[in-house]
Amino acid sequence: xxxxxxxxxxxxxxxxxxxxxxxxxxxxxxxxxxxxxxxxxxxxxxxxxxxxxxxxxxxxxxxxxxxxxxxxxxxxxxxxxxxxxxxxxxxxxxxxxxx
Numbered sequence: 001x002x003x004x005x006x007x008x009x010x011x012x013x014x015x016x017x018x019x020x021x022x023x024x025x026x027x028x029x030x031x032x033x034x035x036x037x038x039x040x041x042x043x044x045x046x047x048x049x050x051x052x053x054x055x056x057x058x059x060x061x062x063x064x065x066x067x068x069x070x071x072x073x074x075x076x077x078x079x080x081x082x083x084x085x086x087x088x089x090x091x092x093x094x095x096x097x098x099x
Contacts, residue, residue: 033066040069 034057045052055061 033062037062037065037069040072041065044072 037057041052
């Protein structure tokens with residue numbers, strides 16, 4: 001028996017009730033992590049112009065996807081900070097060179 005955990009639209013998030021009952025502890029299979037993984041997957045697949053494929057989520061897959069999403073978001077944020085710093089330094093250099 002599966003429990004549908006998804007909202008509207010893809011991907012459909014379902015988990016077997018045995019997985020759900022085994023993951024009642026702090027194993028990374030709570031509603032917040034599922035929602036975060038779902039949102040991250042949709043954002044990544046949207047960039048590629050694809051739909052997120054339907055698949056069954058398990059506590060293990062949610063934990064792995066959550067870790068990948070967290071690392072991806074941190075690296076994106078770090079890259080944005082570096083890019084903004086380079087833009088600022090380039091603007092400062094141009095203002096000094098062309099005086």
